[in-house]
Amino acid sequence: MNILIELFSYDFFVNAFLASLLAAISCGIIGTYIVSRRIVFISGGITHASFGGIGMGYYLGINPLVGAGIFSILSGMGIQLFSSKGKVREDSSIAIWWSLGMAIGIIFVYLTPGYAPNLMSYLFGSILTVSSGELWLMLALAVVIILFFTFFYRTILYISFDEDFAKTSDLPVNLFNYLLMILISLTIVLNIRVVGIILILSLLTIPQATANVLTREFGRMMVYSVGFAFLASFIGLLISYFADIPSGATIIFTQVILFGLVKLIKTLF
Amino acid sequence: MKKLLEIKDLSAGYDGNIVLDNVSMEVFSGDFIGVIGPNGGGKTTLIKAILGLIKPISGELNLHISKTNIGYLPQVNQIDKRFPISVIDVVRSGKADSALFSSFRKNTSEKEKAESLLAEMGISSIRNKAIGELSGGQMQRVFLCRALMNNPELLVLDEPSTYVDNNFEGELYLKLKELNEQMAIILISHDVGTISFFVKTIACVNRNLHYHPSNIITEEQLTSYNCPLQIITHGNIPHTVLKLHDEHEHHEHTH
Numbered sequence: 385m386n387i388l389i390e391l392f393s394y395d396f397f398v399n400a401f402l403a404s405l406l407a408a409i410s411c412g413i414i415g416t417y418i419v420s421r422r423i424v425f426i427s428g429g430i431t432h433a434s435f436g437g438i439g440m441g442y443y444l445g446i447n448p449l450v451g452a453g454i455f456s457i458l459s460g461m462g463i464q465l466f467s468s469k470g471k472v473r474e475d476s477s478i479a480i481w482w483s484l485g486m487a488i489g490i491i492f493v494y495l496t497p498g499y500a501p502n503l504m505s506y507l508f509g510s511i512l513t514v515s516s517g518e519l520w521l522m523l524a525l526a527v528v529i530i531l532f533f534t535f536f537y538r539t540i541l542y543i544s545f546d547e548d549f550a551k552t553s554d555l556p557v558n559l560f561n562y563l564l565m566i567l568i569s570l571t572i573v574l575n576i577r578v579v580g581i582i583l584i585l586s587l588l589t590i591p592q593a594t595a596n597v598l599t600r601e602f603g604r605m606m607v608y609s610v611g612f613a614f615l616a617s618f619i620g621l622l623i624s625y626f627a628d629i630p631s632g633a634t635i636i637f638t639q640v641i642l643f644g645l646v647k648l649i650k651t652l653f
Numbered sequence: 654m655k656k657l658l659e660i661k662d663l664s665a666g667y668d669g670n671i672v673l674d675n676v677s678m679e680v681f682s683g684d685f686i687g688v689i690g691p692n693g694g695g696k697t698t699l700i701k702a703i704l705g706l707i708k709p710i711s712g713e714l715n716l717h718i719s720k721t722n723i724g725y726l727p728q729v730n731q732i733d734k735r736f737p738i739s740v741i742d743v744v745r746s747g748k749a750d751s752a753l754f755s756s757f758r759k760n761t762s763e764k765e766k767a768e769s770l771l772a773e774m775g776i777s778s779i780r781n782k783a784i785g786e787l788s789g790g791q792m793q794r795v796f797l798c799r800a801l802m803n804n805p806e807l808l809v810l811d812e813p814s815t816y817v818d819n820n821f822e823g824e825l826y827l828k829l830k831e832l833n834e835q836m837a838i839i840l841i842s843h844d845v846g847t848i849s850f851f852v853k854t855i856a857c858v859n860r861n862l863h864y865h866p867s868n869i870i871t872e873e874q875l876t877s878y879n880c881p882l883q884i885i886t887h888g889n890i891p892h893t894v895l896k897l898h899d900e901h902e903h904h905e906h907t908h
Contacts, residue, residue: 420737471668538745538752545736545746549799552704552725553749600737600783 391625396512403514404617404635406522407578407587412610413529414571415588416595417564420602421544426463428585429478431572433459433485435506435581439492442500449518449573452506455485456569464565509580509632511621522574529567533606540564541602578617579632587613590639594646616642655682656717657807657837658703663712665695665702671710672698676862682806684837685829687852687868689845690880694859696841697728700811703839721750724805724836726796729815734785740795741767741780747802763802770798774828789817793825801832808838826851845870 391397418427437455441448459481466477493500505513533540543550543560551557575584595608619642620635627634657680666672673695680686690696701707705720716723724747744767746752751763771777774794784792793816800808813825829838830851842848849855855865857880865874 416737422733535754535756538742538755539749541738541742542746542749542752545738545743546727546732548704548706548727548731549725549746550749551706552720552723553747553752554721555749555752596737600785601739602737602742605737 397625399514399516399519400511400621400631401618402519403511403522403578404621405614406519406526407575408591408610408614408617409526410522410529410571411575411584411587412591412613413533413606414568415592415613416602416606416609417540417544418568418588419592419596420605423568424585424589425475425478426460427568427572427588429463429482430456430460430569431576431581431584432482434569434573434576435490436485436488436492438506438581439489439496442496442503443492448506449576452576453570453573455488456573457566459485460565460569461562464561505580506576507580507582508630509576509578509583509635511578511617511631511635512625514577518574518577525570525574529571532563532567536560537603544602579635583632583636586636586639587617590636590643591616594639594643597643597646597650612642612646613639656680657682657684658717659713659715660703661713661715663702663714664710665698665707666710667698667707669710672860673702673858673862674860675712676858678856678862678864680807680837680839682837683833684839685833685851685853686837686839687845687848687855688839688841688858689843689848689855690858692843694880696843696858697811699858699862700725700809700839700841703809718806721803722806724800724803724808726793726800726808726810726813728812729789729792731811732784732792732796734792736784738784739780740776740782740784740787741771743784743795744770744798744802747799750803766802767798770801774798792816797825797828806836808832808836809841810838811841812843813840814842814844845875 392401418424434452434456437451437453438448439451440455441451444451463474463477463481466472466480467474470477472480493503502510539555539560542553543555543557547557571588572584575587578584579587591609591613592605594612595605598608599605616638617635620638621631623629623638624631624634660676660678663676664671664674676699688696688699698707702709702714704723704725745763748763748766751760768777768780771780774797776791776794779787779791784795787795793813796816797813800810810829826848829840832838840848840852845855849868849870852868855868855870857863857865857875857878859878859880861879863878863880865878
């Protein structure tokens with residue numbers, strides 16, 4: 385216990401703790417939407433496309449996360465546009481944006497003179513080096529997501545469950561699809577620092593799978609997902625600190641173990 | 654009789670392929686129209702056009718009632734059965750036009766309406782179940798409740814028999830006959846033998862549309878409508894028996 389109290393006297397640890405809490409809120413809620421609506425693959429495409437923005441950020445000397453934000457929103461819109469208006473199969477459209485973003489990122493990182501600092505932390509995450517500026521952004525995002533999903537809970541639920549039926553009810557389906565796509569993009573970008581591009585999909589899917597073992601109700605699944613995401617992130621954070629192993633990977637590993645445990649307990653009892 | 658909708662020389666389809674060609678039709682209050690035709694003949698396309706889910710390529714479609722006054726029951730394969738949603742929420746989604754900002758309203762009348770529909774269908778006990786836990790028959794009733802939430806003037810059902818394994822549920826059709834006293838019904842089915850007992854008129858859809866102003870249809874008429882159909886008869890359920898027309902059966906797969 386004492387050692388925990390001692391840990392919380394370090395700024396970097398408090399920041400990491402807050403980052404895991406805020407990441408759990410945004411990823412828990414947005415992830416439930418993603419999983420329920422079966423758009424995990426789209427989210428994977430957006431995540432990887434954002435690497436293009438990171439590379440461009442390095443090249444232009446701006447914050448790579450700003451570049452990542454622009455790229456992920458553009459790719460989210462692009463995927464929807466390609467498949468709805470361009471008559472490209474949706475999965476092909478995702479693959480195009482996914483690989484295009486990665487390619488642009490690699491080219492720009494290569495063209496950037498000298499050494500690209502922290503490149504690995506964008507790929508694999510580095511929760512222990514999250515800055516307080518990034519925390520404020522994560523807090524703002526968490527607040528926006530909570531408000532949006534509270535205000536429009538039923539609209540989002542109905543559109544996600546049966547888009548055609550929602551259209552016949554005159555709900556603003558396209559507007560919500562785009563707004564939610566923007567929220568997905570922002571969630572991905574702001575959580576890149578926590579677990580990294582390679583692993584972020586797990587925060588959006590594993591806690592939800594764990595929650596889904598216990599409930600089949602959209603709202604409850606969101607709340608449980610936030611809980612499981614936070615629990616596993618915090619435990620993973622502690623393990624990574626004491627065992628001195630990479631935090632992002634440890635957090636994901638803990639998520640999977642937690643899923644396995646809950647599934648096992650549910651099966652046995 | 655009130656005219657609910659009017660379709661004039663409508664052509665519709667997907668990606669430039671015309672599935673419905675120059676179709677005309679009118680629907681009045683009190684109608685109970687059975688829409689029959691082979692797979693891929695355009696039955697669902699017709700419904701999607703009526704519901705505004707696809708834009709017509711040419712021609713006119715005039716709704717004389719509000720879009721939200723059409724109740725709609727989709728085919729079972731349109732539904733994601735693993736979606737985390739409870740029965741009561743599915744039914745309440747039928748009144749989705751009140752969903753915006755509903756978080757901070759009481760929505761008492763909407764909840765009561767949903768509960769009373771569940772009670773009417775005899776499925777109040779499953780109100781909190783997830784839809785993935787339901788039998789086909791239960792699910793069919795849940796989605797019928799959803800379609801009725803807005804007290805529609807027109808009820809559109811796309812192959813309701815796909816929900817149940819044995820292809821037929823007499824109870825549903827009796828319920829529809831009862832509902833028809835309050836609303837017009839368009840019922841899509843590939844099973845002409847069964848529905849012809851319940852519907853008042855028949856529309857054959859196979860790229861074109863032939864409206865048949867009675868519920869008795871003969872093999873010769875089907876042939877002249879270019880509506881190749883396999884006619885299925887069922888054991889102990891009332892139905893209009895039609896002669897099998899073997900020579901046309903193979904068309905069902907080629908159209």
